[in-house]
Amino acid sequence: MTEAIKRALDEIEFGPDGLVPAIAQQHDTGEVLMMAWMGRVCYWSRSRQALWRKGETSGQVQRLHELRLDCDGDAVLLLVEQDGVACHTGRRSCFFRAWRNGGWSVIAAPLIPPEQLYPEEKP
Amino acid sequence: MTEAIKRALDEIEFGPDGLVPAIAQQHDTGEVLMMAWMGRVCYWSRSRQALWRKGETSGQVQRLHELRLDCDGDAVLLLVEQDGVACHTGRRSCFFRAWRNGGWSVIAAPLIPPEQLYPEEKP
Numbered sequence: 001m002t003e004a005i006k007r008a009l010d011e012i013e014f015g016p017d018g019l020v021p022a023i024a025q026q027h028d029t030g031e032v033l034m035m036a037w038m039g040r041v042c043y044w045s046r047s048r049q050a051l052w053r054k055g056e057t058s059g060q061v062q063r064l065h066e067l068r069l070d071c072d073g074d075a076v077l078l079l080v081e082q083d084g085v086a087c088h089t090g091r092r093s094c095f096f097r098a099w100r101n102g103g104w105s106v107i108a109a110p111l112i113p114p115e116q117l118y119p120e121e122k123p
Numbered sequence: 124m125t126e127a128i129k130r131a132l133d134e135i136e137f138g139p140d141g142l143v144p145a146i147a148q149q150h151d152t153g154e155v156l157m158m159a160w161m162g163r164v165c166y167w168s169r170s171r172q173a174l175w176r177k178g179e180t181s182g183q184v185q186r187l188h189e190l191r192l193d194c195d196g197d198a199v200l201l202l203v204e205q206d207g208v209a210c211h212t213g214r215r216s217c218f219f220r221a222w223r224n225g226g227w228s229v230i231a232a233p234l235i236p237p238e239q240l241y242p243e244e245k246p
Contacts, residue, residue: 004225011220011227021144021158030153035144035198069227070217071210075158077218087194094193095200097134102127104134104192 008067013074014039020076024086027065027079033086034094038076058117060084090114131190136197137162143199147209150188150202156209157217161199181240183207213237 014020019037026033061083068077087094090110097104137143142160149156184206191200210217213233220227 007226008222023146023155023158025153025155030148030155032146032148032153032155032200035146035193035200067222068218069220069222070158071212071214071219072217075217077155089194091194094195094198095191096194097192099131099190099192103130 011069011073012076013072015074020074022076022078024062024078024080024082026082031093032095033062033080033082033092058088060086060117062086085111085117088114088117090117134192134196135199136195138197143197145199145201147185147201147203147205149205154216155218156185156203156205156215181207181211183209183240185209208234208240211237211240213240 012020019039021035022038023035024033025031062078062080063083064078065081066079068079069075070077082092085092087096089096090112091108092111093108096106096108098107099105135143142162144158145161146158147156148154185201185203186206187201188204189202191202192198193200205215208215210219212219213235214231215234216231219229219231221230222228223230
């Protein structure tokens with residue numbers, strides 16, 4: 001771990017489970033893509049000599065544009081460049097349900113069929 | 124609790140602590156303002172006959188524009204109209220630190236002095 005990464009992590013207030021909530025936002029349009037949990041751990045594939053990262057299976061990678069930290073250091077905002085879709089359902093954003101007229105409405109359609117994102121999960 | 128609110132809550136996957144992470148985003152500009160935790164509890168002031176809500180002390184209220192729910196129902200996105208500032212430091216957004224050149228840089232200045240937001244906390 002480099003000194004710079006250590007300094008970055010030092011300011012982040014990880015929860016008792018070692019995780020911090022992370023919001024991914026498309027850097028130019030402002031679209032909130034997903035919320036996930038980040039920990040200190042990075043996965044390293046010895047066979048492929050590469051870091052594990054979102055999109056490795058689906059091909060829908062997120063490139064980090066900028067990392068932001070909130071006032072009390074317990075949440076991070078990732079400004080990203082999202083290739084294709086962020087949601088496992090094949091939709092651009094995970095936040096595709098809106099509360100309208102007394103019920104949850106689906107407000108976005110899949111751009112890619114989920115079975116195309118995860119072909120190896122087919123029976 | 125009305126039937127509609129009950130239906131809305133039924134789809135939300137609250138964590139073991141009864142809370143769900145909530146992201147507040149300015150509805151028109153896309154600016155991510157803050158991340159907080161929401162539970163099923165609403166506070167009701169009998170003396171004032173009003174719900175407790177963010178901004179009651181600081182005057183910096185958030186009006187809900189739309190409520191969104193993510194794919195697996197365990198995070199909500201609030202599209203809001205933010206009056207003034209969202210951050211207790213007097214900044215528009217809580218995410219005012221960015222990782223640049225190997226360190227955390229403060230990229231936004233307070234718009235309102237914090238002591239003006241919380242005058243009752245003065246000694």
